[in-house]
Amino acid sequence: MNATTLDARLPYAAKPTFAEVAEGELDAVYRYLVFLTRDASVAEDLAAETFEKALRAWRRFDPSRAAARTWLCGIARNVALDWIRAEKRRRQREHHYAAQTGETLEPVWAEGVSPELERALRKLSAGDREVLALRVVLDLDGPAAARVLGISQSACSTRFSRALQRLEELIADEHR
Amino acid sequence: MSTAELQTMLKAAAPVAPDRLRERVRSLQPAPRRTVALPGFPSPRFPLRRVAVGAVALGLSAFLAAAVVHGVASDDRNNVAVGRSGGVVMKLGPVAESVPATKAATDGRRTLAPDVTGQGRLTQAVASLTLRVDGDDRLSRATSSATRVARALGGYAASVEYVTPAGEPGRAFLELRVPTARVQEALARLGNLGTVVSQRLSTRDLERQLERQTAQIQQLRQTIDLLRVALRDPGITPAQRIELQERLAYAKRALAQRTHGRKATIAEGTLARIALVLTADRDAALGGSHGSGRLGRMLGSAGSFLALEATVLLFAAIVASPLVLLALAAWAGSRVRRRREEQSLLAVP
Numbered sequence: 001m002n003a004t005t006l007d008a009r010l011p012y013a014a015k016p017t018f019a020e021v022a023e024g025e026l027d028a029v030y031r032y033l034v035f036l037t038r039d040a041s042v043a044e045d046l047a048a049e050t051f052e053k054a055l056r057a058w059r060r061f062d063p064s065r066a067a068a069r070t071w072l073c074g075i076a077r078n079v080a081l082d083w084i085r086a087e088k089r090r091r092q093r094e095h096h097y098a099a100q101t102g103e104t105l106e107p108v109w110a111e112g113v114s115p116e117l118e119r120a121l122r123k124l125s126a127g128d129r130e131v132l133a134l135r136v137v138l139d140l141d142g143p144a145a146a147r148v149l150g151i152s153q154s155a156c157s158t159r160f161s162r163a164l165q166r167l168e169e170l171i172a173d174e175h176r
Numbered sequence: 177m178s179t180a181e182l183q184t185m186l187k188a189a190a191p192v193a194p195d196r197l198r199e200r201v202r203s204l205q206p207a208p209r210r211t212v213a214l215p216g217f218p219s220p221r222f223p224l225r226r227v228a229v230g231a232v233a234l235g236l237s238a239f240l241a242a243a244v245v246h247g248v249a250s251d252d253r254n255n256v257a258v259g260r261s262g263g264v265v266m267k268l269g270p271v272a273e274s275v276p277a278t279k280a281a282t283d284g285r286r287t288l289a290p291d292v293t294g295q296g297r298l299t300q301a302v303a304s305l306t307l308r309v310d311g312d313d314r315l316s317r318a319t320s321s322a323t324r325v326a327r328a329l330g331g332y333a334a335s336v337e338y339v340t341p342a343g344e345p346g347r348a349f350l351e352l353r354v355p356t357a358r359v360q361e362a363l364a365r366l367g368n369l370g371t372v373v374s375q376r377l378s379t380r381d382l383e384r385q386l387e388r389q390t391a392q393i394q395q396l397r398q399t400i401d402l403l404r405v406a407l408r409d410p411g412i413t414p415a416q417r418i419e420l421q422e423r424l425a426y427a428k429r430a431l432a433q434r435t436h437g438r439k440a441t442i443a444e445g446t447l448a449r450i451a452l453v454l455t456a457d458r459d460a461a462l463g464g465s466h467g468s469g470r471l472g473r474m475l476g477s478a479g480s481f482l483a484l485e486a487t488v489l490l491f492a493a494i495v496a497s498p499l500v501l502l503a504l505a506a507w508a509g510s511r512v513r514r515r516r517e518e519q520s521l522l523a524v525p
């Protein structure tokens with residue numbers, strides 16, 4: 001039984017404190033954001049922002065409706081999407097400068113990741129990385145991951161299968 | 177590489193949150209709750225959500241309280257409502273204690289309706305009276321007496337229906353006509369024929385209507401005289417003569433109609449209509465019964481008021497429903513756009 005289902009199966013469990021939840025889910029949220037943004041330092045800022053928003057909305061969190069990890073990943077996703085939108089606009093403005101100077105800043109993924117895996121992950125779309133992070137790294141089950149993504153369970157399963165397949169192909173290409 | 181191996185690789189590559197991030201999260205402070213300070217009560221402050229819930233509960237309580245008050249207020253058996261045309265409508269119980277007696281219609285045993293027929297003014301009066309009598313024999317005598325009362329007052333019985341079905345109490349339905357000026361007297365004398373279950377008298381002033389019809393008739397007569405004078409003029413052309421003759425015919429028809437209408441108005445105000453119901457049913461409801469009867473009327477009135485409130489709310493909902501549908505459509509559209517935008521954002525590496 002994974003962490004996401006344990007809380008949900010305790011129908012009348014007392015609501016934990018925010019500090020307890022933050023301490024227990026910080027790594028999971030951080031990992032999710034690293035996979036989504038491909039940048040450890042950005043993920044750090046976004047994780048802090050995620051927990052700020054979660055603290056403000058803590059009174060509305062109902063543990064009987066969703067696990068804390070699912071709830072936090074939903075907030076983190078919105079925070080990350082806002083960052084991606086802002087990043088897209090920034091790149092459009094700075095495209096000319098980067099083309100002239102030839103400067104490209106390569107974000108740092110994280111320590112301890114093999115180069116070929118990192119290269120393969122970078123080639124995946126953000127959507128593929130996201131579903132891999134939720135299902136594999138954070139160990140969310142199908143319904144919980146679908147809830148975070150805002151899609152049906154069948155669509156989530158399909159997306160996960162395709163993401164795994166693409167990653168497999170990319171790693172195989174790296175080995176050639 | 178198998179799927180299991182791939183997943184193991186991914187899990188192994190999962191980074192750990194740095195300590196500085198952990199410290200940042202630990203140092204977060206909860207934001208102050210949104211509260212509302214009620215006027216006159218600077219403290220304590222109430223959470224916004226509780227205030228909203230309380231306001232909704234208060235609104236519902238006000239709806240119910242208004243219905244109860246309406247039920248109590250409308251139970252006044254001696255209330256008087258002024259009609260739109262300036263008439264007076266009264267609904268009276270079997271004993272109208274607080275209503276002052278009149279000279280023309282007083283009874284040692286009962287106090288009766290006040291004189292509202294408007295002395296000197298043409299007034300339409302319509303009344304209904306329900307009496308309970310003891311047994312079919314009394315019913316028969318009361319029916320005959322009622323017609324004699326109408327005739328004695330200068331009126332007549334327009335219709336009489338007498339029914340005594342086997343095994344059931346008998347009933348009689350009478351349509352009486354009495355001079356309007358004597359309607360109170362008629363009600364008083366008819367009331368003596370049995371126990372009054374209910375009575376109702378409504379009046380409507382017809383004087384203004386009569387004056388208006390009289391003025392129209394005078395104007396039409398003047399018009400007819402002028403047209404006749406014009407037709408005697410030898411200098412008019414044939415076409416003009418035809419037009420004048422058409423106008424004269426039209427005016428004569430209008431005069432006939434107005435004259436007929438005026439006669440009907442006078443007739444309406446001359447004789448009052450009384451619908452009299454005589455019943456031998458021992459269980460006929462008495463308007464003066466206390467306890468559950470009063471409570472029943474109050475509850476019924478309160479229920480009617482609640483139904484009226486519900487109707488108003490339903491009407492408001494119907495009026496607002498297109499706007500709500502538009503808002504829902506806009507919200508759904510924005511959700512679809514947002515979903516597509518997310519997909520496009522996440523489609524790129």
